[in-house]
Amino acid sequence: MSGGPDGLPPDGTVVGPPFPREEIILLTSDLTVRSGPREILSGVSLAFPRQKVSAIIGPSGCGKTTLVRCLNRMAELAGLTISGEVRYRGRDIYDPQVNPVQVRRRIGMVFQRPTVFPSSIYENVAFGLRLERESREVVDRGVVRSLKRAGLWEEVREDLDRPALALSGGQQQRLCIARALAVEPGVLLMDEPTSSLDPIATQKVEDMIYELKKEYTVIIVTHNMQQAARVADYTAFLYQGHLVEFEETRQFFESPRAKLTENYITGRFG
Amino acid sequence: MTAAAGAGDLSVDIELGLVPDRRVHRRVAWDRWLGRLLPLAFVAVLFPIIDLLYWIGSEALPTLSWTTLTTNPVGFGGGLYAPLTGTVYLVGIATAIAGTLGIVAGAYTAEFASPRAALIGRLLANLLTGTPAIVVGYFGYFALVLYTHSTFTLWAGAITLSIFMLPYVYRVTDAAFGSVPPSQREASLGAGSTRGQYLRRVALPIAFPQVLSGLFLAMAIGAGETAPLLFTAGWSITPAQGLSSPTSYLSGFIWNYFDQPSNLGHLVILSFQAAFLLIVGVLVLNVAVQLVAERYRRRLRGFFA
Numbered sequence: 073m074s075g076g077p078d079g080l081p082p083d084g085t086v087v088g089p090p091f092p093r094e095e096i097i098l099l100t101s102d103l104t105v106r107s108g109p110r111e112i113l114s115g116v117s118l119a120f121p122r123q124k125v126s127a128i129i130g131p132s133g134c135g136k137t138t139l140v141r142c143l144n145r146m147a148e149l150a151g152l153t154i155s156g157e158v159r160y161r162g163r164d165i166y167d168p169q170v171n172p173v174q175v176r177r178r179i180g181m182v183f184q185r186p187t188v189f190p191s192s193i194y195e196n197v198a199f200g201l202r203l204e205r206e207s208r209e210v211v212d213r214g215v216v217r218s219l220k221r222a223g224l225w226e227e228v229r230e231d232l233d234r235p236a237l238a239l240s241g242g243q244q245q246r247l248c249i250a251r252a253l254a255v256e257p258g259v260l261l262m263d264e265p266t267s268s269l270d271p272i273a274t275q276k277v278e279d280m281i282y283e284l285k286k287e288y289t290v291i292i293v294t295h296n297m298q299q300a301a302r303v304a305d306y307t308a309f310l311y312q313g314h315l316v317e318f319e320e321t322r323q324f325f326e327s328p329r330a331k332l333t334e335n336y337i338t339g340r341f342g
Numbered sequence: 343m344t345a346a347a348g349a350g351d352l353s354v355d356i357e358l359g360l361v362p363d364r365r366v367h368r369r370v371a372w373d374r375w376l377g378r379l380l381p382l383a384f385v386a387v388l389f390p391i392i393d394l395l396y397w398i399g400s401e402a403l404p405t406l407s408w409t410t411l412t413t414n415p416v417g418f419g420g421g422l423y424a425p426l427t428g429t430v431y432l433v434g435i436a437t438a439i440a441g442t443l444g445i446v447a448g449a450y451t452a453e454f455a456s457p458r459a460a461l462i463g464r465l466l467a468n469l470l471t472g473t474p475a476i477v478v479g480y481f482g483y484f485a486l487v488l489y490t491h492s493t494f495t496l497w498a499g500a501i502t503l504s505i506f507m508l509p510y511v512y513r514v515t516d517a518a519f520g521s522v523p524p525s526q527r528e529a530s531l532g533a534g535s536t537r538g539q540y541l542r543r544v545a546l547p548i549a550f551p552q553v554l555s556g557l558f559l560a561m562a563i564g565a566g567e568t569a570p571l572l573f574t575a576g577w578s579i580t581p582a583q584g585l586s587s588p589t590s591y592l593s594g595f596i597w598n599y600f601d602q603p604s605n606l607g608h609l610v611i612l613s614f615q616a617a618f619l620l621i622v623g624v625l626v627l628n629v630a631v632q633l634v635a636e637r638y639r640r641r642l643r644g645f646f647a
Binding site: 149174176177178185187189190202203235248255 | 525526528529530531532533534535536539543544547548641642645
């Protein structure tokens with residue numbers, strides 16, 4: 073790669089693997105995010121293909137969490153200033169006519185730590201459907217379907233009315249994924265979903281992500297390169313707010329194009 | 343250490359740090375003294391309360407009967423029906439007003455208000471909490487009695503009392519919603535809820551026990567207040583003839599009759615009984631708070647980790 077400072081591509085360049093334009097479900101274009109005078113993301117342009125798992129990796133503080141939070145308009149809740157475009161199926165989600173609440177229903181999110189509500193397992197999964205005032209049958213069906221997809225159904229089918237807080241950490245995180253899936257989002261964003269889980273629970277979540285891409289587009293932030301290599305079809309590398317490389321995962325890890333990427337994945341920094 | 347060092351060998355014990363040195367000795371002795379002093383402080387706190395309860399109870403209980411609660415004050419005797427129901431009405435209406443306004447405003451402050459507006463709201467609420475009750479009463483007198491060319495009414499009393507109770511409800515609600523972990527807010531908004539839906543479906547169930555205890559606290563404080571009512575609800579020895587007439591109330595009964603010559607019937611005893619009823623009311627509210635809080639604590643076990 074050539075162009076920008078430190079071997080970074082010039083801001084605004086769309087960096088991405090060659091996949092057909094019609095495969096693009098979510099696209100950022102010259103996305104720049106500031107917190108006061110500090111620039112957190114600098115002109116990130118990136119296209120995510122549908123029904124694939126895309127991973128975003130990079131050292132702590134590189135802006136990867138901010139990037140996913142821009143994709144469903146969560147970033148602005150923290151008072152960040154966002155410029156540039158994010159397009160979901162061609163529509164700019166930062167268009168003033170677009171309601172951020174609608175955006176977040178279409179583009180779901182799972183957080184670093186499980187964030188179950190202090191209600192029953194059933195009510196947790198039903199949350200999004202209740203917001204849309206769905207009928208009892210729709211909610212019932214949605215809860216069962218989502219729990220199955222999140223690989224939690226067999227473990228909790230007898231205990232739907234038990235408090236969700238009684239579940240283990242790994243179960244809670246899969247419950248949060250079920251909650252996000254219940255409203256049938258077009259894209260599921262995951263911000264380091266396994267960072268607070270033990271290896272066995274992590275394995276279960278990763279297996280589930282693998283299943284999910286048959287129906288969903290998943291964008292996962294991870295600090296763990298092995299995880300990206302295991303679950304992602306495509307991997308992006310962010311460094312100091314700049315997008316360095318976005319590549320098909322095997323290509324990314326076996327023959328990265330940027331020197332910076334190579335240094336990172338070979339453990340020379342980060 | 344060698345195997346030769348047998349049990350009871352002092353030099354070995356010192357080496358192991360098992361024999362307390364002088365400094366440790368001093369700390370242990372100090373600890374023992376504190377252990378004797380702290381219960382004294384505890385008793386010093388409890389003594390006035392117990393003495394007060396004993397004093398009021400011993401005056402009020404011997405002649406307290408069901409008829410005390412069901413008959414009106416008559417002449418120098420009678421019962422406490424009018425003041426009891428008056429207090430219930432006043433506190434009931436005031437709680438409805440202060441509860442609604444305080445909870446809505448508190449939730450607004452915690453969730454929607456800009457940091458500056460929230461700061462101003464909290465500051466003003468603190469100011470109102472610190473405002474002497476008599477000043478609030480005087481304000482009520484001007485705003486609700488003089489300005490409206492009205493007389494002393496139950497309405498005016500209840501509204502003035504609600505102004506007095508408002509900051510307690512407001513501050514507790516604000517704090518209760520503010521103490522909901524931010525991750526819950528993110529999870530709710532991230533799942534596509536509006537902020538209003540977050541408040542009602544996620545934050546309220548978590549904040550509810552605290553909000554309710556704030557409301558009960560405000561009720562307990564309001565029930566015992568006299569000053570906001572003196573110039574607004576006026577005084578009456580009979581039950582209020584509706585919202586637009588003066589009313590009787592327990593704290594007013596004490597205010598009016600506790601210093602009567604004791605040879606004049608049993609007005610003084612009735613004042614003690616009024617005080618006793620107020621204390622019982624506060625006790626009931628406190629126990630209710632504990633019961634509600636306990637139920638919710640069980641539900642939220644493991645949540646505020």
